Amino acid sequence: MAASKFKMFKSLYYKDLRETRAEVLIVAITAIVSILWVWAKTEGDSRMIIMVPAVALMGLAGLLPIITSFRLLGREWGHNTIYLMMSLPISGAMMLGSKLLVLLTEYLAGTLLVGIISSIAIFISFPDLVPELSRQADLILMIKILISLYAASIAAIVYLFSCSFLSQLCGKLFPRASGLITLVVFLLLLIAPGKLSPEWSWNLSYPATDIASQIGFIWIYTGITLVFALLLLAASIWIWERRIEL
Amino acid sequence: MKFDNSWPIYMQIIDEFKKSIIRTELKPGDKIPSQREYAQKVRVNPNTVQRAYREMENLGMVETLRGQGTFVVAGEDKRQEMAMEMANTIMQHFILQMRSLGYQDKAMLAMLTQHLELEEDEQVDRV
Amino acid sequence: MIEFKQVSKRFGSVVALDGVNIHFPKGSICGLFGPNGAGKSTIMKLITGINYPDQGEVKVRGASPKAQRQLVAYLPEVDHLYPWWNLAQAARFMSVFYPDWDEGRCKELLSFLRLDEGMILGKISKGQRAKAKLLMVLSRRAPYLLLDEPFSGIDLLTREEIAHALIKGYREGEQTLIISTHEIDEIESLVDQVVFIDQGRIQLQSDAEQLRMERNKSLVEIMKEVFRNGSQQV
Structure with a gap:
């Protein structure tokens, strides 16, 4: 039974993964073209501005999966395939979980592609960057910071995906004003973390002066964000399983 | 075969077999199609065919032998x-x-x- | 066995079902007849668990429909398969979710219905798509088959093909088949149970052969009679 549950999840995952191919391809091609273009137009130290398209592309790699998240779920209604999805003998957790993983895959693929392409460009332009950096700073620590920031970004994007699911499913409960409800709920969920978190939590990280404890706080925030993301996801699953009707 | 939809179909099936036996097109010992085959041939609900066959057994027209099929038993x-x-x-x-x-x-x-x-x-x- | 007890359902201000009691006996082929908008699709969706009753209860083999989804093979009125799938992909997807999927039967019906594995759902004719949907349902050994308007908008020849495939694919005794349609002619000789529904109310429920015996009329004629008389019992 466990094996077949896994197969079901895999089928759902691959069915939706094809939806993200175009987006990942767009990110990859834009990254290569824009970085090559900057490369061709610059020389020497000015090549550092490769970082500009790199950062912009990171933003794109983060934005596209959010757009996909609306398409991925909305498309089931658009194509009437929601009739198939809802009649399958599976839980809402499996359904939304597979979609979440697809979106996460798109985010990871996009950001890693941009990261790798721009890193290669930087390291080729500045071959002695790594030795120099390791002389001046603690390379291990830098990697730790990068990893914690990346993890925080993943938690944030998962939160956004959960917001997207929950707001869309809330919208579906009101067929007449589906779009409006979705928009309102989505915006509310975006604002909520800022409004709800107590004042002191914002100052919590400042007393920590050393970088190690700063990293620790990043991880704590990552964890809290994930917990909230999972709460929203649980609410979405509940709506999917008990409230959605066709 | 075309059925008259304003009359029970299983009765029409039985009548069809009765006529075949009366005309001696079907003789004792002859095998008739299985219920499944017959349902597909005349495109009728298999449950209706089952009902007709059961009724024909009760009437002593046919007999079903397990694993062998249904045979005409009605003698002269x-x-x-x-x-x-x-x-x-x-x-x-x-x-x-x-x-x-x-x-x-x-x-x-x-x-x-x-x-x-x-x-x-x-x-x-x-x- | 599927049972409806005093089931009511409304969508906004529209009453879809109004205190409906139905009993679909095991192993029967049941025709759910009524004009468009009578509540046929709602009955199907309640059995599939994608609608919930406002009042009353629906039981599939003694449990809630949602818990029994693996027992039900559902053919909705809409095209519910991904348009970019080919038939082989759709079949493979189904086989993962339903242990009762019968690959041999699928292959057999594929050639019987003159379909090809490589056909892409979004690029074939309406008739072929209707047959493809039927293939997904009949390839399962599911105890309950629900076909919601399998003939609507389909040409006569394809209708006959579908009706023929239904008899071929149906497992008597094991399967309960519910077909909703507003066109009885195609399946007049296919059903053994009939439910006539109009304006969300059951007008008549009976054994098809018994009805013919009692009234000496075809189901088509009986339907006209029932709906002419409206909601008063006939």
Whole structure:
């Protein structure tokens, strides 16, 4: 039974993964073209501005999966395939979980592609960057910071995906004003973390002066964000399983 | 085979088999199609065919042997009985219908004789 | 066995079902007849668990429909398969979710319905798509088959093909088949149970052969009679 549950999840995952191919391809091609273009137009130290398209592309790699998240779920209604999805003998957790993983895959693929392409460009332009950096700073620590920031970004994007699911499913409960409800709920969920978190939590990280404890706080925030993301996801699953009707 | 949808289909299936037996197209020991085959052939609900077959077994027309199929068991006595029964039904129907048109017995008989002679003549003409 | 007890359902201000009691006996082929908008699709969706009753209860083999989804093969009125799938992909997807999927039967019906594995759902004719949907349902050994308007908008020849495939694919005794349609002619000789529904109310529920015996009329004629008389019992 466990094996077949896994197969079901895999089928759902691959069915939706094809939806993200175009987006990942767009990110990859834009990254290569824009970085090559900057490369061709610059020389020497000015090549550092490769970082500009790199950062912009990171933003794109983060934005596209959010757009996909609306398409991925909305498309089931658009194509009437929601009739198939809802009649399958599976839980809402499996359904939304597979979609979440697809979106996460798109985010990871996009950001890693941009990261790798721009890193290669930087390291080729500045071959002695790594030795120099390791002389001046603690390379291990830098990697730790990068990893914690990346993890925080993943938690944030998962939160956004959960917001997207929950707001869309809330919208579906009101067929007449589906779009409006979705928009309102989505915006509310975006604002909520800022409004709800107590004042002191914002100052919590400042007393920590050393970088190690700063990293620790990043991880704590990552964890809290994930917990909230999972709460929203649980609410979405509940709506999917008990409230959605066709 | 085309069924009359205003009359129970399983009865029409039974009548069809009865006629085949009466005309001796089906003889004792002959195998008839399985229920599944028959349902597909005449495109009728398999449950209806099942009902017809069960009824035919009760009437002593056929017998199903496990794993071998369904066979005709109606012998000569049974055949004549069924022929009589069907003919009677048709006659009763005929008489009832004619009466409903206002024909008296004599007129009915005359008309029947006339029709039979007419048919005989046609056959002679053809030969 | 599927049972409806005093089921009511409304969509906004529209009453779809109004205190409906139905009993679909095991192993029967049941025709759910009524004009468009009578509540046929709602009955199907309630059995599939994608609608919930406002009042009353629906039981599939004694449990809630949602818990019994693996027992039900559902053919909705809409095209519910991904348009970019080919038939082989759709079949493979189904086989993962339903242990009762019968690959041999699928292959057999594929050639019987003159379909090809490589056909892409979004690029074939309406008739072929209707047959493809039927293939997904009949390839399962599911105890309950629900076909919602399988003939609507389909040409006569394809209708006959579908009706024929239904008899071929149906497992008597094991399967309960519910077909909703507003066109009885195609399946007049296919059903053994009939439910006539109009304006969300059951007008008549009976054994098809018994109805023919009692009234000496075809189901088509009986339907006309039932709906002419409206909601008063006939």
